[in-house]
Amino acid sequence: MAFLENNVMIERISALKKERGAVILAHNYELAEVQDIADYTGDSLELSIRAAETQTKVILFCGVSFMAETAKVLSPDKTVLIPAPHAGCAMADMVDAAGLAALKAQHPGAMVVTYVNSTAEVKALSDICVTSANAEKIVSRIPADREIIFVPDMNLGRNIMNKTGRKMIFWQGFCPTHRRITNAEIERRKKEFPNALVLAHPECNPEIAPLVDEFLSTGGICKYVKQSDRKEFIIVTEIGILHRLQKENPDKVLIPGSAQAVCPWMKLIRLADVLNSLEKMEHQVELSPELIARAALPIRRMLEMSR
Ligand code: 13P
Ligand code: SF4
Numbered sequence: 532m533a534f535l536e537n538n539v540m541i542e543r544i545s546a547l548k549k550e551r552g553a554v555i556l557a558h559n560y561e562l563a564e565v566q567d568i569a570d571y572t573g574d575s576l577e578l579s580i581r582a583a584e585t586q587t588k589v590i591l592f593c594g595v596s597f598m599a600e601t602a603k604v605l606s607p608d609k610t611v612l613i614p615a616p617h618a619g620c621a622m623a624d625m626v627d628a629a630g631l632a633a634l635k636a637q638h639p640g641a642m643v644v645t646y647v648n649s650t651a652e653v654k655a656l657s658d659i660c661v662t663s664a665n666a667e668k669i670v671s672r673i674p675a676d677r678e679i680i681f682v683p684d685m686n687l688g689r690n691i692m693n694k695t696g697r698k699m700i701f702w703q704g705f706c707p708t709h710r711r712i713t714n715a716e717i718e719r720r721k722k723e724f725p726n727a728l729v730l731a732h733p734e735c736n737p738e739i740a741p742l743v744d745e746f747l748s749t750g751g752i753c754k755y756v757k758q759s760d761r762k763e764f765i766i767v768t769e770i771g772i773l774h775r776l777q778k779e780n781p782d783k784v785l786i787p788g789s790a791q792a793v794c795p796w797m798k799l800i801r802l803a804d805v806l807n808s809l810e811k812m813e814h815q816v817e818l819s820p821e822l823i824a825r826a827a828l829p830i831r832r833m834l835e836m837s838r
Pocket of ligand 2: 708734797
């Protein structure tokens with residue numbers, strides 16, 4: 532594509548969006564230029580609800596591939612586009628269907644609770660999905676005598692176990708971006724900003740817990756900062772969220788917990804890719820009807836239980 536100024540691209544995107552009947556959904560970690568042209572920016576749960584409820588014919592998903600897949604599973608009759616088809620999620624790729632099937636065979640009575648950061652094939656073998664926004668609520672409602680397999684994020688799993696007291700069998704997956712965040716960095720920030728509240732994503736290592744005031748999903752962090760009377764916050768998650776936070780709270784001081792927390796896959800989509808995607812109607816998420824039907828069950832169960 533020839534070089535175009537951002538304002539020209541924004542105008543073209545807006546016109547094409549109307550022409551195609553598209554809604555643009557963007558995750559809170561996306562580049563600022565992408566968040567700014569989205570119709571909705573949110574966390575995994577908020578975006579899946581939008582995808583399930585939207586009336587438009589086309590969903591253009593700016594996020595990583597498991598999120599676009601979830602949108603397709605929830606809206607199979609719609610065209611779901613992802614501008615960067617190789618935007619994977621390192622954690623989602625740490626578990627495959629064969630590995631999960633083998634673990635299930637070792638624990639035949641266990642309930643499989645799967646973080647949405649997983650492929651449709653893995654979801655299809657699961658009993659219920661969770662996101663970081665509802666995992667605590669859902670896990671705490673599972674009968675106490677039922678064994679639980681939690682995949683793939685052992686850090687989210689351990690953080691939930693610390694809150695609910697529920698023992699679980701963990702898959703040893705993790706998010707490399709959140710794993711980079713260290714206690715030493717947070718301690719340094721707390722010394723610099725002693726009045727700041729520390730808000731962290733539960734994909735972080737549970738060892739940071741003594742330094743954290745609240746563990747929240749990215750959407751939860753956005754709501755908390757907006758509603759709080761406090762002025763200073765140390766935000767311990769991927770740094771893309773700071774754009775939205777600063778835009779929504781211009782009078783508050785928002786400090787990144789770690790400058791290392793950058794998800795490379797969330798930075799793959801630029802404005803030019805969004806325009807290209809709408810122009811060419813690519814890249815379409817394709818899943819077999821059989822896989823959609825199986826993966827939809829645990830996702831819909833999650834949406835029911837998060838009401
Ligand atoms: P949220 O659902 O909290 O937005 O988290 C998604 C994610 O991938 C975090 O790394
Ligand atoms: Fe996956 Fe981590 Fe990136 Fe979230 S931040 S999309 S969990 S790699």
